[in-house]
Amino acid sequence: MVDTQARAVERGPGRPREARVTGAALNAVVELITEQGVAAVTMDAVAARAGVSKPALYRRWPSKQALIVAAAETRIGPLSVPDRGDLRAELRDVLSSRSASYRLPGTDRLLAELIGAAARDSAVREEYAAYADRVTSETRIILERAQARGEVRPDVDIRSAATLVAAPLVYRLLAERDLPDARFVDNLVELIVRAVTHES
Amino acid sequence: MVDTQARAVERGPGRPREARVTGAALNAVVELITEQGVAAVTMDAVAARAGVSKPALYRRWPSKQALIVAAAETRIGPLSVPDRGDLRAELRDVLSSRSASYRLPGTDRLLAELIGAAARDSAVREEYAAYADRVTSETRIILERAQARGEVRPDVDIRSAATLVAAPLVYRLLAERDLPDARFVDNLVELIVRAVTHES
DNA sequence: CTGATATCGATACTTCCGGTAACGAATCAG
DNA sequence: CTGATTCGTTACCGGAAGTATCGATATCAG
The missing domain is CATH 1.10.10.60 (Homeodomain-like)
Structure with missing residues (x-):
């Protein structure tokens, strides 16, 4: 790597x-x-x-776990987030792309193994933390841009909101053992937009 | 068990x-x-x-993984959710209780191992799915009650909203490698209430 | 061209751990 | 008492992670 x-x-x-x-x-x-x-x-x-x-x-790779982390990164790497000037559109972009990755067969097991490996080995843990940070940073960027535009309320804590955006897809996949489909993404986008903007 | x-x-x-x-x-x-x-x-x-x-x-226990699942359940079991007639209060209750469990030392590793074990063994997977369902059902109940009261908008999809509530704490703990503290819970409650109710 | 270095595949090995088998002793139901 | 099931102790099996060693090969420095 x-x-x-x-x-x-x-x-x-x-x-x-x-x-x-x-x-x-x-x-x-x-x-x-x-x-x-x-x-x-x-x-x-x-x-x-x-x-x-x-x-x-x-x-x-120094261990089997490190190899699996590397393999996971080939599947679910960072995304580019073009600035489209519209929060809803950008959220839909990033969540759709990521849910498509998650729907690939084997991704659920790959992710679960990744989390387990991170719990086992401290070296893997740091690498995984860096990876996770890279993955979630785009979500944070989207929200920060939207807040700068005035689209997101100024009192919204960006880090909390970013977690709110990033978490549901993984949770649906690993905890609820179901694939995050397009309808779910639609629902999430609407909920999140309502949570962070001035819309009623 | x-x-x-x-x-x-x-x-x-x-x-x-x-x-x-x-x-x-x-x-x-x-x-x-x-x-x-x-x-x-x-x-x-x-x-x-x-x-x-x-x-x-x-x-x-038939396997080491089953033993770990059982041990995890002693830490993070289902919660009771008293009907307080107020969505914000009930959300605060359940998220605070759960974040307190997650803050106990070792819970992060226990949860990570749980997810990894579920990916490995199909028997453990089913047991884990049942457990996860039990854990998230209270969140769903809270939302359904609030929707019946008219507090939650009728067009909100309860399952999606329940995922939105349940996911962030675990994600903060396992992916972002940080403890879900009281401030985070406060932020989440405000975001979620705004997402699902009629408030502006 | 020569020597040093680091890779390659192949193989064998050590070590650790999950899981099982076999034992005699203990504790119940009937 | 008899049969059944548990207990703890001990020993063992098998698989898999990781290492060591081998001769062969590829590249670089000089």
């Missing part, structure tokens, strides 16, 4: 890492988790599926 | 289960997870800490 890119740039001595290995491994994780569930994701299975040796995996 | 109570009532032949074992095991799980983290919760460690044998654990 960061390590890989840095090494690819600085180009120290020795045989360079084969680019094929990294991609194949991340793919294998997603495939295994989608087809057979989290329990099937063993390092041996990932190595076999990717056509790669186990030590090659450990040269790239 | 259910199994234990049923057996304690029907009283079949044979040596009865020692009540001490169940409680000591659940305590040990919470203590271990709080003091040393999830990784320290091995069945051997739980047995040792509880002064109990490993087979005694497996006579009560």
Whole structure:
């Protein structure tokens, strides 16, 4: 990840890492988790599926959990949030995009495993926190822009509101064990807009 | 849990289960997870800490994950929701109570492990789904009562709104890695009330 | 071209942990 | 008393995470 890119740039001595290995491994994780569930994701299975040796995996990621975090990031990365000058439209954009990611098969298990891994290992936890922050920052940006425009009431606490926007999709997926569909997104947008703006 | 109570009532032949074992095991799980983290919760460690044998654990819970689910339920069980005739007050009640539970040390790790375990094992998943449903039902009840009173707009979708209420606390705890404090609860209550009622 | 370095795949290994089996002792119902 | 089920103790099995070592290969510095 960061390590890989840095090494690819600085180009120290020795045989360079084969680019094929990294991609194949991340793919294998997603495939295994989608087809057979989290329990099937063993390092041996990932190595076999990717056509790669186990030590090659450990040269790239310090643990299985770190590998899973990296795989998750290929699925649910940060989004770009174009400024459309309209809170409702931007909320609909970001929530629709994210709910589409969440509806991909296997994403629920990937996310659940991510949370579990973060609880286990402190190194993974920090990486996960940074990732989560990156993911939620766009929501915060949308709200801040709208507040600057006067569309969002000045007394609204942006951080609380950002949590209110980001949380329901994940909760619907992981706690309520259901897919966040378009109707749910519509309902959320209306509720949130009413919560943070001056509309009646 | 259910199994234990049923057996304690029907009283079949044979040596009865020692009540001490169940409680000591659940305590040990919470203590271990709080003091040393999830990784320290091995069945051997739980047995040792509880002064109990490993087979005694497996006579009560079919797997380690089931044991953790049971331990979690002792921490974050369902709440009673007295009808106070006022949406804002009832929301404040339920969110304050729940955020107090979440602030107990170790609850974050317990919850994260719960989600991870649900992703791994289908039996645990169903048990967890039932538990989650129990937990969120009170929120739904509050909203339905308020809608019947006319306090909540008739066009509000109760299920979506219930998710909007239940999700932020957990999200703040697990994704944003921060404790849901009283100020956050206040902010949420105001945002949600504005979202679902006729107030401007 | 040469030597140093770091990768590759393959294999074997250690270690830890979840879960089970087998025991004798204890405690109930009938 | 008899049969059933629990208890704790101990030992064991199997799987999976992570490491070590190997010869072979690829790149860089000089």
